[in-house]
Amino acid sequence: SKMQLEYAFDCVFGTRFLDSVLIEESEYFRMAADNVEYNLFNTHATAVRTNSGATNVKVRSKIGAVTVNNIGTTFHSPALRHVTLPDTIYHIGVGSFRGCKKLKNVEGAKKLKYIGVDAFRNCVSLEVFEFPDTLLHIDDEAFRGCTSLKELHIPESVVQIGVDAF
Numbered sequence: 001s002k003m004q005l006e007y008a009f010d011c012v013f014g015t016r017f018l019d020s021v022l023i024e025e026s027e028y029f030r031m032a033a034d035n036v037e038y039n040l041f042n043t044h045a046t047a048v049r050t051n052s053g054a055t056n057v058k059v060r061s062k063i064g065a066v067t068v069n070n071i072g073t074t075f076h077s078p079a080l081r082h083v084t085l086p087d088t089i090y091h092i093g094v095g096s097f098r099g100c101k102k103l104k105n106v107e108g109a110k111k112l113k114y115i116g117v118d119a120f121r122n123c124v125s126l127e128v129f130e131f132p133d134t135l136l137h138i139d140d141e142a143f144r145g146c147t148s149l150k151e152l153h154i155p156e157s158v159v160q161i162g163v164d165a166f
Contacts, residue, residue, distance in 0.1 A: 031063065038063050039072065046093075048072035055079050055102075061086030071096045073116075078102070081125075085109035090134075092119045101125060104148075110134070115142045117162070124148060133157050138165045 028039040035054040039046045045068040047059045054077060060068055068086060073093045080100045085108035094116040097103060103120075105128040114137045120126060122145035129143075133155045140162035143149065152166070 033060060033063065034058065036060070038068065040064075040066050044069050046070040046072045047075060049074050050077045050080060052077050053079050056082045056084075058084040059086055059089070061088045076100050083107070085112075087111050090114065092116055094118060094139075095121070097123055099123070104128070113137070115139060117141060118144075121145050131155055131158070136160070138162060140164060142166075 028041045030037060030039055032038070035051040035057055036047050036059055037049045039048050040063055045063050045066045047068055047070070049072070050057050057080060062068060067088050069088050069090050071085070071089060071092045073095050075096045076098055077100060079102060081102050081104050083103065083106045085106065087108060087110040089109040090111055090113045092112065092115045095118040096116065098118045098121045100123050102125055103123045104125050107130065110132045111134050112132050113134055117139045119139070119142045120129070121141050124145060124147050126146045127148050127150050129149065131154060135155055135158055137160045138158060141164045142162065143166045144164050
């Protein structure tokens with residue numbers, strides 16, 4: 001069945017261009033805002049990629065009425081240096097930032113629960129990543145090759161740290 005999603009937001013050129021869209025439960029609608037592309041599903045949204053030339057990116061917490069709660073698997077960009085994630089993000093996907101060699105810090109995501117396999121692998125410039133007290137899982141090789149990380153504080157909430165996570 002189709003669900004009707006209502007949107008009223010400014011995007012790209014600052015104009016209201018989309019009032020509603022019908023999305024099959026298994027399908028999504030893709031849109032871009034502020035150098036980030038999002039997949040909008042009927043109950044949530046995923047930030048899936050950024051403009052390849054973007055250096056500083058701030059992921060939105062909502063697109064219209066839909067909450068952004070995931071970072072997808074192809075979010076990496078060669079120029080990316082700084083990322084601000086909203087507190088609505090609870091999942092950073094497999095290989096999301098893998099190989100972002102210029103990425104120095106990621107902030108926000110105070111309700112993060114899961115960091116996927118290879119999420120930050122070989123982010124050789126990554127110096128700062130604050131693990132929130134809500135974090136449960138750090139998957140295999142999530143931070144492998146992050147040779148510039150200065151300090152790690154793993155919260156007591158973490159129940160799983162994968163193989164070669166650091």
